[in-house]
Amino acid sequence: MIRQACFFGVAVVLAPLLGLWAPGPVGARTIELPHAVNLQESNRAEQQYGCLVCHADKRRAHQLGVHSDRGVRCHDCHGGDPSSFEAVQAHGGNFKGSLGKLETVDVCASCHSDPDQMRQYGLSAGQIAELRTSRHGQLLLDEGNLDAPSCADCHDPHTTLHSDDARSGVHPTNISATCARCHDDESLMAPYGIPTGQVAEHRHSAHGIALFEDQNFAAPTCVGCHGSHAALPPDVGEISNVCGRCHVNVRRAFDAGPHGRMEGRAAPLGCTGCHSNHDTERVATDRVADTCVGCHEPGSSETLLGEEVEQVLLRAESEMGRAEEALHELVRGGHEVSDERFRLRAAHTEFRTLETLQHTLDLEQMDDLARLIASASLDIRGKAEVSAEERWERKLFLLPVWFFALGIVFLAGFRLRRISTPNARETH
Amino acid sequence: MFKQVRTWLGQVGSDLRESTDASLLSSLRFLGLLYGRIDRTLPIDQALRKAWARRLPSYVGWRHSFGGIAYLLFMVLVVTGVLLSFYYRPSIEEAYPSVQYISTEVPFGWLFRDMHVWSANLIVLAILAHMARVFFTGAYRPPRETSWLIGVFLLFIVLAFGGTGYLLPWDQWAYWTTTEVMNVVRRTPIVGGTLAGFLTGDVFVSGATLSRFFALHVIVLPWAAFGLLVLHFVVVRKHGTAPPRGFVADESPGTPFYPDHLFRMVIVSALVLAIAVSLAAMFPRAIGDPATPFELPDGLVSSWIVVDVSLGLIRTMGVWGFVGFSALGLLLVILPLVDRDPGASLRRKTLVLGVGLLFFLGFLAFWTVGRQIGAVPPSAVIESSILDERAVPTPDTSDSEQSGDPETRQEP
Numbered sequence: 001m002i003r004q005a006c007f008f009g010v011a012v013v014l015a016p017l018l019g020l021w022a023p024g025p026v027g028a029r030t031i032e033l034p035h036a037v038n039l040q041e042s043n044r045a046e047q048q049y050g051c052l053v054c055h056a057d058k059r060r061a062h063q064l065g066v067h068s069d070r071g072v073r074c075h076d077c078h079g080g081d082p083s084s085f086e087a088v089q090a091h092g093g094n095f096k097g098s099l100g101k102l103e104t105v106d107v108c109a110s111c112h113s114d115p116d117q118m119r120q121y122g123l124s125a126g127q128i129a130e131l132r133t134s135r136h137g138q139l140l141l142d143e144g145n146l147d148a149p150s151c152a153d154c155h156d157p158h159t160t161l162h163s164d165d166a167r168s169g170v171h172p173t174n175i176s177a178t179c180a181r182c183h184d185d186e187s188l189m190a191p192y193g194i195p196t197g198q199v200a201e202h203r204h205s206a207h208g209i210a211l212f213e214d215q216n217f218a219a220p221t222c223v224g225c226h227g228s229h230a231a232l233p234p235d236v237g238e239i240s241n242v243c244g245r246c247h248v249n250v251r252r253a254f255d256a257g258p259h260g261r262m263e264g265r266a267a268p269l270g271c272t273g274c275h276s277n278h279d280t281e282r283v284a285t286d287r288v289a290d291t292c293v294g295c296h297e298p299g300s301s302e303t304l305l306g307e308e309v310e311q312v313l314l315r316a317e318s319e320m321g322r323a324e325e326a327l328h329e330l331v332r333g334g335h336e337v338s339d340e341r342f343r344l345r346a347a348h349t350e351f352r353t354l355e356t357l358q359h360t361l362d363l364e365q366m367d368d369l370a371r372l373i374a375s376a377s378l379d380i381r382g383k384a385e386v387s388a389e390e391r392w393e394r395k396l397f398l399l400p401v402w403f404f405a406l407g408i409v410f411l412a413g414f415r416l417r418r419i420s421t422p423n424a425r426e427t428h
Numbered sequence: 429m430f431k432q433v434r435t436w437l438g439q440v441g442s443d444l445r446e447s448t449d450a451s452l453l454s455s456l457r458f459l460g461l462l463y464g465r466i467d468r469t470l471p472i473d474q475a476l477r478k479a480w481a482r483r484l485p486s487y488v489g490w491r492h493s494f495g496g497i498a499y500l501l502f503m504v505l506v507v508t509g510v511l512l513s514f515y516y517r518p519s520i521e522e523a524y525p526s527v528q529y530i531s532t533e534v535p536f537g538w539l540f541r542d543m544h545v546w547s548a549n550l551i552v553l554a555i556l557a558h559m560a561r562v563f564f565t566g567a568y569r570p571p572r573e574t575s576w577l578i579g580v581f582l583l584f585i586v587l588a589f590g591g592t593g594y595l596l597p598w599d600q601w602a603y604w605t606t607t608e609v610m611n612v613v614r615r616t617p618i619v620g621g622t623l624a625g626f627l628t629g630d631v632f633v634s635g636a637t638l639s640r641f642f643a644l645h646v647i648v649l650p651w652a653a654f655g656l657l658v659l660h661f662v663v664v665r666k667h668g669t670a671p672p673r674g675f676v677a678d679e680s681p682g683t684p685f686y687p688d689h690l691f692r693m694v695i696v697s698a699l700v701l702a703i704a705v706s707l708a709a710m711f712p713r714a715i716g717d718p719a720t721p722f723e724l725p726d727g728l729v730s731s732w733i734v735v736d737v738s739l740g741l742i743r744t745m746g747v748w749g750f751v752g753f754s755a756l757g758l759l760l761v762i763l764p765l766v767d768r769d770p771g772a773s774l775r776r777k778t779l780v781l782g783v784g785l786l787f788f789l790g791f792l793a794f795w796t797v798g799r800q801i802g803a804v805p806p807s808a809v810i811e812s813s814i815l816d817e818r819a820v821p822t823p824d825t826s827d828s829e830q831s832g833d834p835e836t837r838q839e840p
Contacts, residue, residue: 333531333532397709398709401702401706402706406702409698409699413691414430416687416691
């Protein structure tokens with residue numbers, strides 16, 4: 001009895017203490033779990049959604065895409081009765097089944113052409129209108145040609161992802177592969193007289209290297225020049241405008257030059273005349289004159305002008321190289337080179353301007369810039385030469401050092417030799 | 429010839445004496461008076477005369493000069509190091525510009541900087557030559573084992589001097605070479621992590637590392653080196669120079685330190701100093717770009733013999749080759765414990781001979797390999813922690829932090 005009373009007493013004392021560690025009642029601590037509640041509601045709603053009974057794989061793909069987040073469900077595109085768990089009833093009514101290309105465009109347009117729905121997501125409602133202007137849209141919508149792509153050929157219909165998602169087929173690094181699915185298919189392109197291989201050319205071009213190797217997502221892909229929904233090859237007269245969207249200064253210089261003034265009135269010039277289109281390349285400085293021969297007669301005044309432009313560029317490039325080498329020597333020699341480095345950077349900027357300015361073919365302006373570059377180079381090289389002379393003078397310091405050292409060696413050796421003779425040893 | 433020179437010098441001296449004015453003479457007399465007072469308290473003349481008259485065994489010759497050369501180079505390093513420390517500033521902002529200033533603005537700054545660099549190379553060769561002479565004549569055996577042990581520790585001290593001094597110019601080559609070495613140290617079993625942490629004082633080579641290396645280089649290691657040097661000289665003086673094998677003691681009194689050995693050392697010292705100055709003037713240590721942990725240099729250019737050896741080891745045998753060779757060096761410490769018979773020929777001690785040959789020839793071989801490799805791209809990578817430090821927070825992250833979004837906010 002006493003033992004039981006003791007146990008009871010201990011229990012009464014310990015119970016409140018243990019209560020500190022015990023989980024409190026639900027109302028004791030307010031925890032807001034809106035996400036969890038939504039999940040519960042969502043799970044309940046899905047259990048009542050008939051499509052998922054058979055199409056669980058599509059559900060997983062759909063959940064990864066943006067449409068799932070926006071509440072777009074199976075029946076919004078495919079129709080049918082999702083409240084039914086019987087296949088016959090579920091596939092009854094307005095059920096559309098797998099959508100054809102034309103139906104896909106209509107279904108997508110039902111939301112994506114509605115500005116009221118698209119405004120909240122910051123999306124344009126004009127994609128379908130743009131598609132109608134494109135060659136793809138003309139073939140598909142006007143001519144009913146099913147070779148042409150519809151929305152779902154570029155955008156995965158179930159896992160629809162934003163274009164800045166690296167998994168998306170329309171992400172900058174994937175878009176050329178998406179286009180290549182059709183444009184690298186020779187049998188598909190042959191009836192339309194469209195060549196293939198553009199994707200491989202783009203990959204090895206300056207733009208492709210910038211995109212794929214330097215991870216510069218501002219570099220243009222297929223859609224950068226041709227447009228996406230309104231995809232069309234630019235006309236000859238449009239080329240400099242297309243390139244000029246990024247290369248603003250080059251376009252301005254080009255327009256000021258003879259080629260820019262002739263554009264659209266003569267043979268296809270534009271930027272692609274020298275730089276090509278899909279395999280866009282910088283023209284090396286020592287190849288400028290060779291490029292002119294592509295259109296102009298060798299020995300003509302135009303090619304001679306090209307040669308002069310090339311000479312100005314080569315001289316400036318050589319000055320830049322010598323200045324960089326001199327700066328390197330100054331650094332190695334331990335000199336403080338912030339001024340020289342600044343001058344070299346300024347010269348780099350001037351050289352970039354010169355490269356842009358060559359599109360004007362204005363030799364006078366180019367010479368002015370080239371002189372500025374040569375002047376900067378001369379200053380830097382001058383300092384490097386002074387430093388080299390100082391280093392050479394240090395070697396002259398070795399003459400007295402060795403004279404003194406050999407003198408000591410000679411005198412001490414002579415003394416050693418004298419004392420090492422037996423007579424001298426005895427005397428010592 | 430010598431007589432003529434002496435006569436001529438004597439004539440010049442007497443002319444000088446005759447033409448010197450009274451004030452200089454009185455100054456000299458005062459110095460003499462002062463010296464006389466000091467000499468009566470501390471018998472300097474007597475000690476000097478005793479030291480000069482000390483006779484060394486007849487077998488001590490030119491090949492015993494390497495120890496003296498190492499000491500001479502150590503003194504050169506001390507003097508040039510003190511001159512460098514007048515101008516050098518050990519901080520990541522000022523180290524590089526101060527080295528630039530020493531090299532280009534300070535009168536003869538280039539000379540004492542490059543003398544310091546080249547003496548640091550030559551001293552390693554001198555010590556190894558000295559050690560090789562001691563090793564192959566069996567002079568490390570009792571009773572001279574203490575002298576050998578102190579000598580090996582002095583080698584380690586010199587290596588530590590070079591290792592800590594290598595970072596001080598704070599250019600890209602110094603920075604990334606030290607980073608590579610620290611990576612190797614970090615991978616050393618058992619003690620590696622702790623040792624690397626102690627030396628760097630940070631998760632990567634940084635300002636904390638520069639401060640530590642500077643403190644070790646100019647405070648800790650010099651005291652340790654002076655202590656060991658004094659001990660080395662005392663022990664060498666006590667036991668004398670080991671005779672060559674088969675030497676039979678005779679009644680020969682030996683040769684006096686002065687003039688025989690002193691003149692020998694004067695000749696060797698003059699040549700060594702002239703060589704060091706020549707190397708400094710003809711092959712100055714270039715300076716790389718300022719150190720930055722955010723950018724890897726195109727190549728690492730070595731300026732110290734031990735870095736060349738390490739480079740040769742790591743590139744040909746990997747990290748374990750470097751660790752193994754270091755362990756071989758440590759084996760030399762315990763050599764006198766294994767081989768204690770003073771009279772035995774080294775040829776019969778195959779294992780001992782093998783360890784010694786492997787170390788000395790291996791050093792030369794890997795030095796050659798390292799020089800052949802020359803400039804190499806660093807194998808070290810930029811630490812993710814350094815990149816994180818430089819990373820700019822993305823707008824999404826900062827927005828969610830500021831807005832206190834309940835889905836992204838962490839519960840305390």
